[in-house]
Amino acid sequence: MIAKKEIVVDRRIQKTKKALTEALIDLILEKSYEKVTIQDIIDKANVGRSTFYIHYESKEQLLLDGHNNLNVKLFFDELDDAKGSEISFDNLFVHIAENQQLAKAMLGKKGGNMMTEFFKNNVALKIKKKFGRQFDKSKKEQKLLTFLADAAGAAVISFLVSWLEDEMPFTEKEISSRCQCLVTAIFERVSK
């Protein structure tokens, strides 16, 4: 077995990226994503202007990169845990509750549209996979499948964000099972 080349990331890079990411999260919660400028970020992170551009070329890239991504991926891996043909949102909501501040920054009203879209697309994709076999291969049926999966994804994210922004008034179990119910309802009833 060949030894895996261990890539060591320079500590300076780690520190810089961490500072920038944390500054962005803070600033999103302070103002709102759209209103955060790169200038704000480098001021708050106490990082030189040119340093920012070494690593990123926009705040969008900054938001997508780094340990955010790790968290985001985790969110979705959880969706796969369910057995059978149902999607379980249990772990997703638990994970969201555990990372409330990050989730609010990324998905709340102050968070940019990009992250919400990203989440929505991922949920829709999972839904599409689960229910795909119920639709035949005709173009029309496939379009309907896509439309329904997107709509269900949008509904789930809306549910999730409402819950998150409203101090999580239901238990994770409760909100999660309603989400599952919602998706099932849409596919059983609307796909004819």
Place this chain on the structure above:
Amino acid sequence: MIAKKEIVVDRRIQKTKKALTEALIDLILEKSYEKVTIQDIIDKANVGRSTFYIHYESKEQLLLDGHNNLNVKLFFDELDDAKGSEISFDNLFVHIAENQQLAKAMLGKKGGNMMTEFFKNNVALKIKKKFGRQFDKSKKEQKLLTFLADAAGAAVISFLVSWLEDEMPFTEKEISSRCQCLVTAIFERVSK
């Protein structure tokens, strides 16, 4: 009866506002809402910089104002046409189809989040009114009602946008009745 004072809007104002609005719509379809600058708008509309600021203080205000609003209001008045406890989306979709280019600019992928939110909130509000009586006055039930109405609204808008962006592959009747079915399904099945 007192004669209603007729307010005549200066022709110059009408012309200016129309030019600015049309420029914005065109620019949204060319680039995307976020990337349109006020500079772009006044260049395309061939209007002086100071003139813009006489009437509006941002592009958001421009988008919300004017005959756009007339159209938007029309969209939603149509939702009230249905008899009984169901919401009919028939006229909405017909109206959207008739104003395809405007609708795409406002609701499509290139359109800003603002208009989509606006639409979603309006649809959610109508839905809430229709189904409100099925929920008791307890805080928890009222929250669930709000969450469900918002989720249903999000699903409807997602459906609408998919349809609009995909060259409207179903008839207005078809897509509209699926929307209605979707809303009903959510409320019958998820509200327990």
Place this chain on the structure above:
DNA sequence: TTAATAATGAACATTATGTACTGTTTTACA
């Protein structure tokens, strides 16, 4: 210890924003 490289800070050109002011043109209305 040292060669590599990341960060700093300053400078610079470019672009958008929002305001202010002057002079010109268009309008509503009497």
Place this chain on the structure above:
DNA sequence: TGTAAAACAGTACATAATGTTCATTATTAA
């Protein structure tokens, strides 16, 4: 049709963010 009011164009200006470049300093991995 004449006139006062207004909307407009055009210019100038201050402010702010963007993105790039470069010389210098510091930190790091080996």
